[in-house]
Amino acid sequence: MKIYLMRHLQVLVATLGDFARHPSATLLTVAMIGVTLALPAGLYAGLLNVERFTRDWHGQMSLAVYLKKAAPGNQATAVIQRLPGVRRARYISPEAGLQELAREPGMGHAIRVLHANPLPGVVLVTPRAIQPAALQDLVAQLKARPDVAHVQSNIAWLERLNAALALGRRLVLVLSALLSFALILILSNTTRAAVASRSTEIEVIRLVGGTPAFIRRPFLYAGAITGVFGALCALLLLEIALFALNGPLHRLDALYASTYSLTGLTWRQAWLLLALGGGLGWLGARLAVGWHIRKDGLS
Amino acid sequence: MIEFSHVFKRYEGGNEALSDINFQVASGEMAFLTGHSGAGKSTILKLIALMERPTRGQITVNGRLLARLRPRRLPFFRREIGIVFQDNKLLNDRTVFDNVALPLVVAGVSGDDMRKRVQAALDKVGLLARERSFPPTLSGGEQQRVGIARAIAHRPALLIADEPTGNLDAAMSDEIIDLFSDFNVHGVTVLIATHDLRHIERLKKRVITLGRGHLVQGA
Numbered sequence: 001m002k003i004y005l006m007r008h009l010q011v012l013v014a015t016l017g018d019f020a021r022h023p024s025a026t027l028l029t030v031a032m033i034g035v036t037l038a039l040p041a042g043l044y045a046g047l048l049n050v051e052r053f054t055r056d057w058h059g060q061m062s063l064a065v066y067l068k069k070a071a072p073g074n075q076a077t078a079v080i081q082r083l084p085g086v087r088r089a090r091y092i093s094p095e096a097g098l099q100e101l102a103r104e105p106g107m108g109h110a111i112r113v114l115h116a117n118p119l120p121g122v123v124l125v126t127p128r129a130i131q132p133a134a135l136q137d138l139v140a141q142l143k144a145r146p147d148v149a150h151v152q153s154n155i156a157w158l159e160r161l162n163a164a165l166a167l168g169r170r171l172v173l174v175l176s177a178l179l180s181f182a183l184i185l186i187l188s189n190t191t192r193a194a195v196a197s198r199s200t201e202i203e204v205i206r207l208v209g210g211t212p213a214f215i216r217r218p219f220l221y222a223g224a225i226t227g228v229f230g231a232l233c234a235l236l237l238l239e240i241a242l243f244a245l246n247g248p249l250h251r252l253d254a255l256y257a258s259t260y261s262l263t264g265l266t267w268r269q270a271w272l273l274l275a276l277g278g279g280l281g282w283l284g285a286r287l288a289v290g291w292h293i294r295k296d297g298l299s
Numbered sequence: 300m301i302e303f304s305h306v307f308k309r310y311e312g313g314n315e316a317l318s319d320i321n322f323q324v325a326s327g328e329m330a331f332l333t334g335h336s337g338a339g340k341s342t343i344l345k346l347i348a349l350m351e352r353p354t355r356g357q358i359t360v361n362g363r364l365l366a367r368l369r370p371r372r373l374p375f376f377r378r379e380i381g382i383v384f385q386d387n388k389l390l391n392d393r394t395v396f397d398n399v400a401l402p403l404v405v406a407g408v409s410g411d412d413m414r415k416r417v418q419a420a421l422d423k424v425g426l427l428a429r430e431r432s433f434p435p436t437l438s439g440g441e442q443q444r445v446g447i448a449r450a451i452a453h454r455p456a457l458l459i460a461d462e463p464t465g466n467l468d469a470a471m472s473d474e475i476i477d478l479f480s481d482f483n484v485h486g487v488t489v490l491i492a493t494h495d496l497r498h499i500e501r502l503k504k505r506v507i508t509l510g511r512g513h514l515v516q517g518a
Binding site: 006007010201204206207209211214 | 382390401406
């Protein structure tokens with residue numbers, strides 16, 4: 001076991017040494033993989049930001065429950081407040097509603113024309129959950145009450161948003177799959193070139209009794225290491241892009257008096273990207289080695 | 300050590316390289332394999348090292364029936380033999396030391412043990428002082444000696460050589476052949492393919508002669 005690990009370590013060191021000796025070709029491949037991985041990783045980061053943004057926005061979401069004319073407002077509000085899906089319920093009486101409306105520009109005159117207050121009592125409900133299904137349940141529950149005339153919600157809008165986000169997630173997935181495939185192709189091509197340029201070495205190793213695993217190992221390490229470096233390059237590109245976008249965003253924020261800023265991938269996601277790069281690199285190299293290192297000369 | 304029994308080798312296109320070859324080389328023996336170019340000398344060596352398989356017939360090397368050897372075991376079989384090539388097949392981007400170490404690295408020998416064995420092999424061929432050099436900086440004879448050091452570093456029981464003196468002048472050739480003879484004295488079975496009759500007369504060893512794929516003499 002110790003010998004086995006030692007040999008792997010030797011190959012790792014030798015491969016890194018090889019990279020150091022021929023930096024230009026390696027850098028080109030690494031940059032290629034970096035761009036390939038940065039695209040889906042960037043989209044994913046963008047999606048995470050949109051999700052975070054809508055979550056913040058969900059916190060301010062509320063339902064307007066219009067009561068029937070005769071219903072006693074404070075009593076109804078107290079009952080609604082006790083429902084399990086409700087975080088907070090606030091009663092706006094017809095009089096308070098009218099006063100609020102009168103403050104809107106141009107409405108004061110219109111209201112003075114009216115003889116009686118046409119507004120119903122309204123309970124503003126802040127729901128506990130923000131998932132469409134839970135919201136729909138709550139709306140149905142409220143609508144079923146005898147003292148409720150109408151419930152206004154923006155569930156439809158929320159559903160559209162969620163559908164758009166689901167589409168975004170699927171898009172990231174499809175794009176990731178496609179570009180992962182591209183990455184495998186890039187690395188298998190690089191590996192093919194490496195195999196061709198080291199054909200004498202492969203032949204000699206075979207003749208002195210090297211096992212196929214021994215022959216494959218340096219190529220697999222090269223593939224995996226190139227993949228990891230490519231992923232590192234992608235993370236770097238992503239950080240640069242975020243840095244570039246956050247400047248204008250903060251200016252926009254200042255104008256809207258909000259404090260939103262884009263965040264990159266978390267550490268966990270970054271590690272995952274590195275692992276993905278390494279794994280795909282290994283896979284690409286393994287495929288190429290399988291194709292291009294001919295079976296031992298027993299033809 | 301080596302036994303050929305009714306061995307035929309036909310290449311694609313109907314070219315028959317060997318037909319009905321029968322011979323034996325005993326353990327500890329040294330023999331020359333000779334004949335004109337194209338007579339089948341290289342083919343016989345390739346069959347011994349399992350670089351190719353015979354069309355028909357049985358070959359036994361070091362007690363193993365080659366037809367029964369599983370592909371997975373092939374690398375381990377190769378570690379039992381040492382092969383010297385006419386063009387020596389050295390890796391030019393690695394030092395002499397690393398070239399000679401290759402069969403040991405492949406077999407998992409490392410550290411001090413590996414260093415001692417590489418240096419012993421280089422010492423035997425008289426190139427210990429050049430262990431840090433790269434092969435292209437050496438003369439043809441020196442390169443061939445590095446090739447021989449590589450072939451014996453893992454102490455094989457059988458040493459086969461394909462025209463090891465093909466590119467060398469007479470004095471260097473004698474040196475190389477004497478080296479093989481010395482290994483043989485120490486118990487290694489040696490089979491050398493050569494068309495240089497001078498060595499054969501000088502050393503008085505057994506000769507196996509091929510002519511157009513047939514065994515002419517020495518079975």
